[in-house]
Amino acid sequence: MAERLLDVRHLHTSFFTHLGEVKAIRDVSFHVDKSEIIGIVGESGSGKSVTSLSVMGLLAYPGKVTEGEILFKGEDLLKKKKREMRKIQGNQISMIFQDPMTSLNPLFTIGNQITEVLHTHKKMGKAEANERAVEMLRMVGIPSPEKRVRSYPHEFSGGMRQRAMIAMALSSEPDLLIADEPTTALDVTIQAQVLALMKELNERLGTATILITHNLGCASSICDRILVMYGGKIMEEGTTEEIFYEPRHPYTMGLLNSVPKVNGEQSKQRLVPILGTPPDMLHPPTGCPFYPRCKFAVKACASMDVPEFQLSGTHRVSCFMCHPDAPVKEEYEKQKGGIRHV
């Protein structure tokens, strides 16, 4: 078995607002092995970003982890003091943010911002750090990096800024890279470049990566395993093949259905949307968060917590349809093939 790098166990994160407690994450468990890429897929408000911020220890007031453990290399990050966490943030765990326009400091050069990481964590001298910054920029494919280290963020295009962010995140050679919607703000052509770069760097440096995205296509193209989140809970987890070819959760099925098919005649087929709207997290539905929008919901879905059903070593689903006594519904059976049969 591959070595465990990160093990998140029964994580609960809440935001204490003046309107009441918003339980953004409820009982989330997952793990990341060394040098694998996992994807967290879900729509806005599903808790995917809060999960990553909890792992990074970057939750700001009024957010707080209320329960659970985050084991990184066997040590619980939640028990660490702020000073100890600083040695891990940006050093052993790095993060890339969604918007490269706002997450770089406009007043410092790109080189300055990369060397800052190296000064702080690697105690490198000026010349050495500069050299390393140039090397990092070259690695992420920025032309004439010797000149570009002296550029300011506004002189870079969107795609180049995201590359610079990746260079910065990887300059300390982290064990875990968390990429929070790294391509959402970019054009498709640039998105393809950035995804290919992340995959290539993962293969070359063996950096484990968590890719957070709402785009199923992005997750499909580089991830080994995928977690599907909804309403602060994990609905389904499996290898990429299991999620796309053998989905068992109605939400996963719904997501796969609501994207137009790429091939020929099929692209004109009417889309099958998921009806309704995402839950209000201030008053989340009891039981399964997805039941108000679910076509296959039964009484039990609304009233009790849905247990997890382990379908294979890697595939787990939180849905009563996977219960051995579940009623057989024709439509559900039809969708079991995922994108192969729709």
Place this chain on the structure above:
Amino acid sequence: MSEKTLLEIKDLKMYFENRKGLLGKKIEYVKAVDGVSFTIRQGETVGLVGESGCGKSTTGYSIMRLYRPTSGSIIYDGVDIAGMSAKEVWPYRKKMQMIFQDPYASLNPRMTVSDIIGEPLDIYHLCEGKERQERIYELLNTVGLGKEHASRYPHEFSGGQRQRVGIARALAVNPEFVVCDEPISALDVSIQAQVVNMLEDLQASLGLTYLFIAHDLSMVRHISRKVGVMYLGSLVELAETEELYEHTLHPYTKALISAVPELDPAISKTKKAQMLTGDVPSPIDTPKGCKFASRCPYATEKCMEERPVFKDAGGGHFVACHLI
């Protein structure tokens, strides 16, 4: 769908002035839209795709006459509206409406939904009093919202619902033609399908004609009958949807289509996207030759020197490339 041409765009140009120098004497032009021509028939959907900054939204805005085009003509139902004054274009605004990209920014937070949808009715004095109220309820019903939503403010709605309000506002004056400027890109995947289905239903029931501007190629393929691909202010390829996606001619379109991530992991993991290197050149000094030549893997000397003509390559498949 009828055979009647509703809208004909001929050599549309939209340049923006950029004054430089100490006294603003030196003028350079940002060529946002640089000679775009296409036609839209009544009842059909034409898609417009391209990277950000390629001028697709500016094209939409110019057709709506939210800008005064630098040159070219916009022939709507036989009348050229490109050069018209604001007063002359007024009646045409009632026939052409727009749905905006960002449902968070395009609704006034201080107005109730009823006021937002009612505003176009007031401007064109379409109905008053009780009749106006009835019309607002009817419109809300058309877009799948209820009477109870009329007195609420935009912040009380989710993104998908706000976009519905935006669509109801566009439909208030019974337009014939609607420019949809990235209407779904700010929405969640599960909600996108709802809005697209609604747009299709409305088209079927009200006989609307759409110009659908988007960067999501698979959604454009789904909704459009004809698709135009823009690059740096010009159309590089224009054809019926299936023809464009199945028999792609222009290298830029090929790169764009290959960059769309596939859902099927068996395909997406092995597929090598045709990577484009470099960035889009500045729209201020556009290259002399083909605009795409600097990033094109097949560029020849001729491409650098001479700009290709946008011409029919057979069967109504227009393309601007020397190699075809």
